[in-house]
Amino acid sequence: MKTLSLRQLGQCRRCPRLVAFYATIAQRYPSYHAAPVPIWGDPSAHILIVGLAPGLHGAARTGRAFVGDSSGALLFEGLHALQLASSPDANEAHLLNVQITNAVKCLPPQNRPVANEINTCSSYLEREIKAMQRRSKGRPKAIICLGSVAYTAVQKLFRKVPQRFATFTHGANTLIKEDLLILGSYHPSRLNVNTGRMNLGMLQQVLGQAKAFVQGELGDGNHTQ
Numbered sequence: 001m002k003t004l005s006l007r008q009l010g011q012c013r014r015c016p017r018l019v020a021f022y023a024t025i026a027q028r029y030p031s032y033h034a035a036p037v038p039i040w041g042d043p044s045a046h047i048l049i050v051g052l053a054p055g056l057h058g059a060a061r062t063g064r065a066f067v068g069d070s071s072g073a074l075l076f077e078g079l080h081a082l083q084l085a086s087s088p089d090a091n092e093a094h095l096l097n098v099q100i101t102n103a104v105k106c107l108p109p110q111n112r113p114v115a116n117e118i119n120t121c122s123s124y125l126e127r128e129i130k131a132m133q134r135r136s137k138g139r140p141k142a143i144i145c146l147g148s149v150a151y152t153a154v155q156k157l158f159r160k161v162p163q164r165f166a167t168f169t170h171g172a173n174t175l176i177k178e179d180l181l182i183l184g185s186y187h188p189s190r191l192n193v194n195t196g197r198m199n200l201g202m203l204q205q206v207l208g209q210a211k212a213f214v215q216g217e218l219g220d221g222n223h224t225q
Helices: 006-011 016-028 070-081 115-135 148-157 190-194 200-214
Strands: 047-051 098-102 141-146 173-177 180-185
Touching: 047 115, 047 148, 047 200, 070 190, 070 200, 098 115, 115 141, 115 148, 141 148, 141 200, 148 180, 180 200
Parallel strands: 047 098, 047 141, 141 180
Antiparallel strands: 173 180
């Protein structure tokens, strides 16, 4: 099957289960985006945030990753506190040196993509990462993976890189090369927040590390390999 470019993402029909689910969502909620959700944010960003997949009443509704649901509310509160977003309100914020995307671009049933859907979508994620690397060649860049699925998806894209990835946990980090840092974070989901597994301070810790790295404020001694 022909691989679609990022510009053609909205036309993607490569995962039949997800296409069928979006058709159901579009019937139930006619005003929803109900289509693959593209990357968005600052086009010159040096920080890329990768989530799992669109949420039903978040990105599947608004067409923007982490806009419209509780996960996005916590994320944007953290981004704004670190001057990485112009507002804590995701609906009106402009991202500053940040882009946001998901490992899977379509809403999966029960918010659980299956392995072949993650693998199929990896070509889009790879292009997004390569685009950041091209425009930021020679400058520090950071990728923040929200949750283990996003972390694993990014890790697979760097499987040919000799560095060993740190085991996923909150705050896990791997210096791929001197100008690219991969960070792991627990997902700011309502479940993780309600159970105490994730909070604003923890999120700000990871966001702050990414910001410091791209601004050249961290030395190699801060990174685990």
